[in-house]
Amino acid sequence: MGSYYYLASQLPCLIYGQALPMSSAAFRDLARPLLNGGDEVLLDLVSLDPGGRAEGPLGDSGPAYADSAPPSGCGFIDRWREWERALRLNLARHRAQRLKREGDAPVEPPAHPADAAVAAVKAAAAAESPLEAELLLDKARWDAIEVLQGINYFDRNTIYAYLLKLFLLERREAFQVEEGFTEYKSLYATILDSVRSGDSPVGEAK
Secondary structure, eight states: OOOHHHHHHHOOOOOSSSSSSHHHHHHHHGGGGSSSSSHHHHHTOOSSTTTTOOSOOOOOOOOGSSSSOOOOSHHHHHHHHHHHHHHHHHHHHHHHHHTTTTGSSOOOOOSOHHHHHHHHHHHHHHSHHHHHHHHHHHHHHHHHHHHOSSSOSSSSHHHHHHHHHHHHHHHHHHHHHHHHHHHHHHHHHHHHHHHHHHHHOOTTOO
């Protein structure tokens, strides 16, 4: 496992909630030529999905997470997968309890790592909206990534953690676009209702 001082030191600092400095795809293209062969292969295993599947929207927990993913060859990636798996299984258990359908939970969450995952689920359950709940969960994911990354800021873990954080920022931007589209549809419906009722449309002189 080599040192990636040059690459890590050139990366823009990432702060949760900030605008994306680059896409995850652009970062992969930037990092690949600077990683050694084994570490480059592992870059393709970095995913928000605890089963190690290709990156995409975060889905519900399901039977696919009943077992841990096979070892990746990187302690950071394996620890991250276990943390995310614990989070999703705790979400599934909470959902089943809320709906009073205990048998719907696919499998009992692991005892470890539990504390942070359980706390994140409780905070999300108390959120006032689904969007707020998603943002709370992603902030918990962000904090977990920083803890799991460790204190050596110039090894491969930093590179993999950076990619995971970019995935989370991309998710946040997608939420904002979706929220904006929902607001647009609401405003459009209001305008249509106003027209149908004979009132003046928004922006039209009386």
